[in-house]
Amino acid sequence: MDLREKEISREYKFEGRIVKMRLDKVETPAGRVASREIVEHPGGVGIVALTDEGEIYMEWQYRRPYDDMIYEIPAGKMEGGEEPIECAKRELEEEIGLCADNFVYLGASYASPGFCTETLHIFLATGLYEGKLHRDVDEFLIVEKVKLETLVEKCMSGEIKDGKSLIGILKTNEYVNRLKTNQICVD
DSSP states (O other): OOOOOEEEEEEEEEEOSSOEEEEEEEEOTTSOEEEEEEEEOOOEEEEEEBOTTSEEEEEEEEEGGGTEEEEEOOEEEOOTTOOHHHHHHHHHHHHHSEEEEEEEEEEEEESOTTTBOOEEEEEEEEEEEEOOOOOOTTOOEEEEEEEHHHHHHHHHHTSOOOHHHHHHHHHHHHHHHHHHTTOSOOO
16 A cells, blocks of 8 residues: 655745755645645764773763753764765764774664654764864864763663664664674674
8 A cells, every 4th residue: 555645736935054944735645635844954974983992972962942951972964965974974073083994884764754854874983093173163062981881771761862862872782782692793
């Protein structure tokens, strides 16, 4: 059974620096006309930077939509035509001043599929070494390293609320556990 909607019209209401907002008119599978408010976003990445000691680099960052300090993994928006892996390398160095020998793709996640086109690509970065820190002029972060086990507990207790961080930390934990039991082969 195909549940796709047929587009009748598309009207852009706002085009900003990061997002565009549009109003779509669609025909539903039942034949009714409905409106869909869509936020177009170029997508982004989240990076779980894991040290040899089993610590992950985390950031405290003020997020205006929630008027709160949010605890999250390094992340950023993809620039026009940029591949997710290139964005991950760029953001890791920009935000915490690190480069990595290895990147493992942990998968993609839809941020909020009910109204937004944003896809987040999550990477595990290992073999970390010093790069050049160069944050955006309006970017203010507090960076710290935290044991993976501690972060898993913070995810499960609800202390970490950021979706990409939850996904990245929990997938990294599973990846590390599978490595320990030889369920994943590393070339």
